[in-house]
Amino acid sequence: MDGATTRSRNRRGQGELLRREIIDAAVRMLNELGDDEALSLRAVAREVGIAATSVYIHFADRDELVFAALEQSTADLLRNLDQAEDNAGDNPVRRLRARLLFLGSWTRDYAGLYKVLHESTLNRRMELVFKEELSVRAIAAVQACMDAGLAPADDAAAVALDLRSAVHGAVSIRINEPEASLPPLEEQVDRFLRKLVGVSVEHMF
Template sequence: MDASTPARSRNRRGQGELLRRDIIDAALRMLNELGDDEGLSMRAIAREVGIAATSAYIHFADRDELVFAALEQCTTDLIRDLDQAEAKGGDDPVERLRARLVFLGTWVSEYGGLYKVLHESTLNRRMHLVFKQQLADRATAAVQACMDAGRAPTDDAAAIALDLRAAIHGAVSIRLNEPDADLPPLQDQIDRFLQKLVGVHS
């Protein structure tokens, strides 16, 4: 550990998992700042946590393993928050789906760097982020719920959900990458997507 690395108290026996989470949290902060994983190094993460780089390697074999674990944790946390947002829509499946999509827009505005790493970086060509499938599955379930309740025409829910996700990703990506663009409120776009792509009706 060099002189610029802040000292970190040693974990007591059985607290290794706490250090692992500290390393993941540091990686997530840095990924959000960088907006890409390629500028991330184990040494920089260790410095952020206040440990020697060798201590980080006890928990992760290499940088890619750490990035995968960090993004998996990020996705798990995002799914939890999306589910909580959806619950605020009450019993109406359309309102639940709308709440889910609006929350996603809010999340991207706060964690734009992580969004870029998850969806726009070359990482997606170098690594299979299998955990992202959970986001697709939940989107499909939300669209299917609208169909089951008679609030949208019966169709291929997975295909409709894919179209909807593509539209939402486009809408949030423009806002993220072109912050000065003259755009309508995201919620207005979401309402149009729900009407035109899902076919929701009152």
């Protein structure tokens, strides 16, 4: 079993279940490692309790597995971001703010995944197409503020890019420079919303 923990064989038709278990294990390990190149298929197999050869039935190589793990975690993140927006009510500024604050809390819990998703060399080896949806949703959130007259009319895509760049920069510093003296992320997010999107404080809370 290649050092793997003994486990019962999946019944016929449960191959997809095993694939999901492999992806779930990879997500956990990537978050712990913070480095996709430090992940090995053999280690993932041990985590799941299967032979290393069983991983290759579902994934041709490490990059393919990491891609699947990041795709799944991004889909989960998108659902949670949507929920955070919905919990904020109908005001588009509050919805946008809730979205950004949730992203900040997510990166605290999943700093390793964040590094692999945005800072790893995988971004140069593969096109992480699923990341585009994060950009699409961000543009829509900014556009909603403009359409409601709560932010100055502008190029929503350009404003959203500036906003995302600012938030990612703030988050990245916290992950990569944990000893840095920084204000609460919430304060920075509110400042970004005022200065980059042009919303007023009265619409944030």
